[in-house]
Structures are given as structure tokens and as C-alpha cells.
Amino acid sequence: MTPPSASSSSSSSYSPQRSVEMGAQALAVEAQALGALQQRIVGPMADAFARAVAAMLVCRGRVVVMGMGKSGHVGRKIAATLASTGTPAMFVHPAEASHGDLGMVTPSDIVLAISNSGESDELAAILPVLKRLGVMLIAITGRADSNLARHAELVLDSAVAQEACPLNLAPTASTTAQMALGDALAVALLDARGFKEEDFARSHPGGSLGRKLLTHVRDVMRGGDAVPSVGPATAFTDLMREMSAKGLGATAIVDDAGRVQGIFTDGDLRRLIEKGGDLRALTAAEVMHPAPRTVRDDALAVDAADLMETHRITSVLVVDAQGVLVGALNINDLLRAKVI
Structure with missing residues (x-):
């Protein structure tokens, strides 16, 4: 009016x-x-x-x-x-x-x-x-x-x-x-x-502060068969099939015990293509980025978001206390959970 x-x-x-x-x-x-x-x-x-x-x-x-x-x-x-x-x-x-x-x-x-x-x-x-x-x-x-x-x-x-x-x-x-x-x-x-803030969050689980202080990585991560992973000896073509099937834009490389050894991402693929050569002859161990950044499953989801922002990455692997791969998380997962 x-x-x-x-x-x-x-x-x-x-x-x-x-x-x-x-x-x-x-x-x-x-x-x-x-x-x-x-x-x-x-x-x-x-x-x-x-x-x-x-x-x-x-x-x-x-x-x-x-x-x-x-x-x-x-x-x-x-x-x-x-x-x-x-x-x-x-x-x-x-x-x-x-x-x-x-x-x-x-x-x-x-x-x-x-x-x-x-x-x-x-x-x-x-x-x-x-x-x-x-x-x-x-x-x-x-x-x-x-x-x-x-x-x-x-x-x-x-x-x-x-x-x-x-x-x-x-x-x-x-x-x-x-x-x-x-x-x-x-x-x-x-x-x-x-x-404290944590106490306030418990009284406001539906608010933005509640989501930030009460939501853990395990609550929003992808788990089970949705997590892309291959062994170090996996052929490059099989590695790409795993990446494409899971839609994360990356795959973990793990040892026989499930501990994370490395990661291969869409960005790594672009860099390999620029170098040229026969990619089919390579294995996961030869193309992976070793010792990738990971986040614990019991960490706060907001901490995972900070990790991604600080290192300018869009996905992160989730591990337990023993370093065993238990999940994966990307920026879209955090957006859907309204953590960011």
C-alpha cells in the first residue's frame, strides 16, 4: 500500500x-x-x-x-x-x-x-x-x-x-x-x-546454529556401496567405471584393510589427459594423489565444510578412528543438509 x-x-x-x-x-x-x-x-x-x-x-x-x-x-x-x-x-x-x-x-x-x-x-x-x-x-x-x-x-x-x-x-x-x-x-x-553454544543448539535443533553444532559428518555422508573405492592394482579403465557409477567426481584408493591410500579426482583426470599417453596401461596406484585430506566420521559437518573451503576442494573422504574408509562427502551433501 x-x-x-x-x-x-x-x-x-x-x-x-x-x-x-x-x-x-x-x-x-x-x-x-x-x-x-x-x-x-x-x-x-x-x-x-x-x-x-x-x-x-x-x-x-x-x-x-x-x-x-x-x-x-x-x-x-x-x-x-x-x-x-x-x-x-x-x-x-x-x-x-x-x-x-x-x-x-x-x-x-x-x-x-x-x-x-x-x-x-x-x-x-x-x-x-x-x-x-x-x-x-x-x-x-x-x-x-x-x-x-x-x-x-x-x-x-x-x-x-x-x-x-x-x-x-x-x-x-x-x-x-x-x-x-x-x-x-x-x-x-x-x-x-x-x-554454551552447544547447549543452545540442543534447544534449537531446527535452526541454522543447531544444524551446525549438532550435525556430524556421519549424519550427512554417503556410505556403503555409494562410496567409490578401488584397490591400488585396479586398472585405470575399471577405476573410471567406479567413478562414473558413483557420481562423486572422485574415488578412493584403499588397501586390503580398507585404509585410505590415495584419491583420484576429475581434476586429476584432466591433468593426465593434458600430459597425453596411454592411460589404459596405468593402475590406480600410479595415478592416485597419495595421502589425501580426510575427515573423521565423528567430526562436525561444519568442520568438513571448513576443510573443503580452506583447501578449495569439493569432496572429502570420511574415515573412522583407524583410518578405514567409511564414507564420502561433497559440497552438495552439505548444501542439502543446510549445514552451509
């Missing part, structure tokens, strides 16, 4: 310049709110924040995040971020909690309740039940004197001086502060757990 021009007649009094100014002003208000929040974390809120992280770190259950309205949307994201960075977490809607979903909460859990006003009726209705369950309650709220704050064991102050909304009504800066506090908790917990 094409936006209206500055000269078009419209009852909305749209102005490109005014739109830009309002957008920049909203970002400035939210940036100011985050700056104030940062100062509270290292200042008056430091003890509460550190204790909240410590409690979540040793929690034997899950962090149950709750919130209504826009705070609920923020809560869902915080729960997802915690779960993907090593802290078991889930979101429970406060209204649904009053109608049975509270059964999801156990005494070993921690409830992280989010409400800017701290007076949400749906949250207020379940606070006494949470107390009876003995569940630890951590509040993210903009009012330290609210009903939610009074019930909470720890209060994380998310107050903002004003909303980015020019009417100071729509939750904007306040939800940004809530989201940032959730991210701050997740990052602090991630660091305290010693959470």
Missing part, C-alpha cells in the same frame, strides 16, 4: 515529518526508561535481582510466568527465552489458572508474575492460592506498593517515568522495561549455568 503524500487531503492529518518525529520520540522515551532500569539493577534493585537469579538457578521445578494483557504477551516471550537458554519455564494465563490451569503449578516451581500496575484482578485472585501452595513469587511490577508487590517475596521494579504513547496510556515503555528485565534475568541465568 502506498502511503499518502504530504499534499494529499486526509482527515487523519498525516504528515511524514510528524510521523518520523513521533517515532524518534517514542524510541527516546523507551531508551530513557531502559537507562533508568539499568541504573536500578546495579543500584537499589541489585540485591533483589541477584536473589531472583539465585532462586531460579536452584529451582527444582519450572519458572511459571504469568501476566495479563500486554504483560501476558511479554510473559510468553520471557518464558520462551528462559526455556531456550537453559531455564525450564512455561507461561500460564492467570485467567485460565483460576479455571483449572493452576494445577500446572507445583510447590517446587517459581512464579514470575508481571503487571505494571500490580493490581490485575486475575492475578489477585490466585495470589492467595499460590501462597498456600508455598510457591515462591517474584514480581515484575511498576508499583512497589501494589497488591502484587505485597504478596511477592522479591520485587523487580519495572517502573517507567512515562509511556512512549503521547497519551501516556498505551503500554509501550512499560512493556519494553518488562521485556528487558526478562532478558536480563535470562542472560544472568545463562551465564551462571555456564550455558
